[in-house]
Amino acid sequence: MSSLEKRLQAFRQLPLQSQLMLIFSFRLNPQWATDSNYLEQLKRIHAECLMQASLEQKAEYERVIAALTH
Numbered sequence: 360m361s362s363l364e365k366r367l368q369a370f371r372q373l374p375l376q377s378q379l380m381l382i383f384s385f386r387l388n389p390q391w392a393t394d395s396n397y398l399e400q401l402k403r404i405h406a407e408c409l410m411q412a413s414l415e416q417k418a419e420y421e422r423v424i425a426a427l428t429h
Contacts, residue, residue, distance in 0.1 A: 375420045378405045
């Protein structure tokens with residue numbers, strides 16, 4: 360397994376909120392933001408994980424997002 364595959368697999372294991380924060384961190388970091396392919400892979404994995412999340416996980420995720428945006 361390549362280093363990239365290992366990083367993506369580790370990302371997949373993170374809680375949804377942590378995934379989202381990591382995506383935002385990548386967007387804000389000028390050095391990392393230039394790697395649009397990696398960023399798109401992270402966003403795709405995050406969307407997949409969100410679709411597979413339980414109702415409880417989705418509720419917690421929405422609660423955290425609401426708290427961050429208010």
